[in-house]
Amino acid sequence: MxxxxxxxxxxxxIFPDAVEDAERLLRSAGxxxxxxxxxxxxxxxxxxxxxxxxxxxxxxxxxxxxxxxAPVVVPSGSCATMLSHYLPELVEVDPFxxxxxxxxxxxxxxxPPRTNDGRTVAYHDSCHMLRELRIAEPPRRxxxxxxxxxxxxxxxxxxxxxxxxxxxxxxxxxxxxxxDKLAGAGAVDALVTADPGCLMQLQGRAARTGGPRVxxxxxxxxxxxx
Amino acid sequence: MSALGQPxxxxxxxxxxxxxxxxxxxxxxxxxxxxxxxxxAAWGLLPDVEDLRERGREIRQLTIADLDxxxxxxxxxxxxxxxxxxxxxxxxxxxxxxxxICRERGAKVVAKGKSMASEEIRLNEALERDGLRVxxxxxxxxxxxxxxxxxxHIIAPAIEKTVEDVAALLGAVDGEExxxxxxxxxxxxxxxxxxxxxxxxxxxxxxxFAVAETGSIVLVTNExxxxxxxxxxxxxxxxxxxxxxxxxxxxxxVLLQLLARSATGQPLTSYTTVLTGPRRPGExxxxxxxxxxxxxxxxxxxxRGRYREMLNCIRCGACLNVCPVYRKSGGDAYGPVYSGPxxxxxxxxxxxxxxxxxxxxxxxxxxxCTEACPVKIxxxxxxxxxxxxxxxERVAPLWERLAFxxxxxxxxxxxxxxxxxxxxxxxxxLAGRLPxxxxxxxxxxxxxxxxGRFRDRRR
Numbered sequence: 001m002x003x004x005x006x007x008x009x010x011x012x013x014i015f016p017d018a019v020e021d022a023e024r025l026l027r028s029a030g031x032x033x034x035x036x037x038x039x040x041x042x043x044x045x046x047x048x049x050x051x052x053x054x055x056x057x058x059x060x061x062x063x064x065x066x067x068x069x070a071p072v073v074v075p076s077g078s079c080a081t082m083l084s085h086y087l088p089e090l091v092e093v094d095p096f097x098x099x100x101x102x103x104x105x106x107x108x109x110x111x112p113p114r115t116n117d118g119r120t121v122a123y124h125d126s127c128h129m130l131r132e133l134r135i136a137e138p139p140r141r142x143x144x145x146x147x148x149x150x151x152x153x154x155x156x157x158x159x160x161x162x163x164x165x166x167x168x169x170x171x172x173x174x175x176x177x178x179x180d181k182l183a184g185a186g187a188v189d190a191l192v193t194a195d196p197g198c199l200m201q202l203q204g205r206a207a208r209t210g211g212p213r214v215x216x217x218x219x220x221x222x223x224x225x226x
Numbered sequence: 227m228s229a230l231g232q233p234x235x236x237x238x239x240x241x242x243x244x245x246x247x248x249x250x251x252x253x254x255x256x257x258x259x260x261x262x263x264x265x266x267a268a269w270g271l272l273p274d275v276e277d278l279r280e281r282g283r284e285i286r287q288l289t290i291a292d293l294d295x296x297x298x299x300x301x302x303x304x305x306x307x308x309x310x311x312x313x314x315x316x317x318x319x320x321x322x323x324x325x326x327i328c329r330e331r332g333a334k335v336v337a338k339g340k341s342m343a344s345e346e347i348r349l350n351e352a353l354e355r356d357g358l359r360v361x362x363x364x365x366x367x368x369x370x371x372x373x374x375x376x377x378x379h380i381i382a383p384a385i386e387k388t389v390e391d392v393a394a395l396l397g398a399v400d401g402e403e404x405x406x407x408x409x410x411x412x413x414x415x416x417x418x419x420x421x422x423x424x425x426x427x428x429x430x431x432x433x434x435f436a437v438a439e440t441g442s443i444v445l446v447t448n449e450x451x452x453x454x455x456x457x458x459x460x461x462x463x464x465x466x467x468x469x470x471x472x473x474x475x476x477x478x479x480v481l482l483q484l485l486a487r488s489a490t491g492q493p494l495t496s497y498t499t500v501l502t503g504p505r506r507p508g509e510x511x512x513x514x515x516x517x518x519x520x521x522x523x524x525x526x527x528x529x530r531g532r533y534r535e536m537l538n539c540i541r542c543g544a545c546l547n548v549c550p551v552y553r554k555s556g557g558d559a560y561g562p563v564y565s566g567p568x569x570x571x572x573x574x575x576x577x578x579x580x581x582x583x584x585x586x587x588x589x590x591x592x593x594x595c596t597e598a599c600p601v602k603i604x605x606x607x608x609x610x611x612x613x614x615x616x617x618x619e620r621v622a623p624l625w626e627r628l629a630f631x632x633x634x635x636x637x638x639x640x641x642x643x644x645x646x647x648x649x650x651x652x653x654x655x656l657a658g659r660l661p662x663x664x665x666x667x668x669x670x671x672x673x674x675x676x677x678g679r680f681r682d683r684r685r
Contacts, residue, residue: 007681009637013650013679014674014676014677016683017677019680020680035681035684046633046634049587049613049626050613050615052614057634058634058637058638061637061639065640127591128593155259163589163591163592165663169666170237170238171669171670172670174590177550177590180550203672204672207672208670
């Protein structure tokens with residue numbers, strides 16, 4: 001069966017390794033992975049800032065780039081939310097069949113490789129993935145199946161502080177939110193998240209403050225967190 | 227500018243100073259977590275909280291849809307019981323009406339119950355200018371009045387104060403040394419406030435709800451001060467936000483269950499006071515006169531269109547307690563009255579986006595507020611709508627509108643995307659230094675590396 005991989009702009013530009021790992025996981029789950037070459041972005045940065053005309057322009061690009069005959073798999077909870085919840089109304093198209101990566105793999109009954117035997121990780125829920133897509137268990141289940149012990153974060157309900165342009169409109173509050181998240185991870189081998197936005201925020205802050213290692217879920221599953 | 231609005235840069239500046247204050251951060255963290263846990267525990271004890279929320283939402287929606295009729299019904303019922311009802315279109319009309327009531331009765335001392343609507347119309351300042359002594363009697367509000375500050379939370383106004391702060395403030399009233407112990411502090415407040423209750427000529431309260439079918443005013447309190455303010459002075463004045471109506475006492479019962487549980491986690495607050503008219507012949511307690519000022523002050527503009535849902539708000543504060551931004555910024559950043567997600571939505575709607583341009587962006591859109599709202603107001607979606615209005619009404623700065631337009635133009639084709647991202651890679655060393663988003667990011671975090679695009683590996 002064929003799937004279309006949407007790298008997302010942050011994935012394509014900043015986390016190409018994580019996207020590669022996502023592709024590897026999909027292949028080892030038995031899928032033929034197509035990378036539609038005209039893909040760019042889902043339009044979320046503009047949409048969440050209120051710039052609907054700009055978001056519509058980008059959204060139409062997505063519609064042109066992707067086919068209707070195979071599911072779209074996205075290694076990003078927030079872009080998957082944009083595509084499934086907001087894009088159809090914004091550009092007046094029928095919804096695409098969009099899956100967040102871990103939900104897709106989990107529903108397919110994927111057995112990840114035992115890359116994390118003996119490791120302890122904490123999993124950070126991205127807000128869109130948790131509250132709009134309602135995907136909380138699949139990433140944890142996959143991590144456990146890869147051998148990891150998944151420890152609970154302190155206050156898993158709290159946002160990491162990214163929030164798109166919020167991170168640069170309110171940089172001080174945004175960073176304070178990241179600090180709480182990083183401190184709440186405790187002693188783990190890595191803090192894992194399924195959203196490139198959260199990843200960029202938490203990695204960037206941890207690089208300044210000496211917080212835990214933060215990795216994308218796809219990387220954690222494909223290569224292990226060590 | 228009204229009491230609610232604020233300039234663009236104020237949110238960030240105010241939040242920054244609160245972030246630097248470890249003492250306030252600790253108080254905010256602890257109090258919001260306590261209130262949130264209490265709500266979740268109380269919701270958990272209900273047989274079906276989702277059903278109750280749905281009923282609450284329905285009652286609010288039906289009420290707002292037919293508000294004129296219920297306001298009319300309420301006025302007639304209350305006037306039949308000897309009360310007086312006046313409508314105030316603006317804050318000034320409301321304060322003028324209350325000043326007139328106080329002047330006609332030769333009032334010298336006014337005792338106040340907790341009322342966010344009175345903060346909204348800056349009532350205390352107006353009355354004090356007339357030479358009246360106005361004393362807040364809700365303990366939290368009293369503490370803030372002594373400190374010369376505004377409420378930082380709609381339910382727990384003194385949320386940012388610690389017990390040591392309170393001991394110092396209450397002790398200063400009579401020049402005594404108070405130990406930071408709850409019993410000693412509440413005893414001191416009781417002593418100080420008792421004298422106010424006994425001498426007040428006019429009592430002023432807000433209203434949590436007003437029941438249309440009976441003409442009743444409903445006060446929900448935990449200290450009993452609402453009862454004293456509404457019963458001891460000869461004149462009781464109520465400031466009623468015009469959306470606070472509920473059609474019947476049955477509807478009231480549903481909303482009371484939601485309000486107390488969502489605000490403090492209590493099944494019911496210690497005192498739920500239902501006042502139906504002034505004291506009648508043969509009754510022992512109650513004021514001689516009851517005046518209800520029905521306050522619009524921008525609310526009726528919300529009745530049409532998609533923002534109508536904000537009028538469903540029952541002011542429980544649940545959204546504040548779960549908001550990751552509020553628990554860092556504190557209440558003042560949102561302005562002196564309404565804070566947290568409900569404030570970020572309501573204030574721009576009441577005063578106009580140009581007078582509160584930063585509030586729709588004072589959120590990471592995490593959606594915790596929507597999840598916590600007992601009457602299911604989609605707060606984070608309303609924030610998104612307000613952001614769209616900021617752009618459509620050109621309140622968003624020109625540079626921002628241009629930047630997004632150019633960005634969308636560039637990224638509307640794969641070629642434009644390739645070109646601009648290649649250029650960005652070359653310009654990356656400058657990103658943290660030039661003014662703009664790169665520098666704002668880099669002020670707190672390492673800039674991400676542009677390692678080489680995934681799509682180039684794929685070829």
